[in-house]
Amino acid sequence: MQKQIQSHAQTFSEAQGIFISDQHIVATPDVRGGKPRIAGRRITVADIALWHLHQNWPIDDIVKEFDLTHAEVYAALAYYYDHRTELDQNEADEIADVEALKQQCPSKLQAKLAGRG
Template sequence: MEVTLNRYIEITPEIRGGKPRIAGTRITVADIAMMYLQMGQSLELIAGKYDLPLASVYAAMAYYYDRQAEIEQQMQADEAFVNALMHSRPSRLQAKLKALRGE
């Protein structure tokens, strides 16, 4: 049996932090899963929108389902990092708006 996902999915430490992504792009497996599962976009729409081979988008979802717990954990860690960063460094725009409102 020949495994062909490696044709579509690659991991390179210096690109997107080593997250699995569609070969030749910066679009991660997690990006595809989020667009498909959370945003409700069809795989055909995603492929067309980003000019990707349809097989690569399906391969990304197959890769996601094979490693769902691991990828979900990384997505949650990324979200927690962003939230912590947002709270530790408030937006200058938000600060200006608060100042204008007298808060």
């Protein structure tokens, strides 16, 4: 049974596991870990937010570099601002997970290089 929920120009299809915001943003469990991304692309909302807000890339440069439309980039930024707390927390959790893995599995190369010093 397919369940449709609509609010604020957003649609969620429970059967397909796809979240659509203004038809530019989707999330599917098997692509980029289910992170919200540009439809038809592997570029996530978090990628766009990072490039524009933290690395100060102009929107026109993002559009040209990744062959996106302005509408896709603005939709990603709008989605980011609407879900900022959740997306920022997810990114922080991923960084913490990576750091924990680094502690559990130290780099053999770094150990070898440190031994040369």
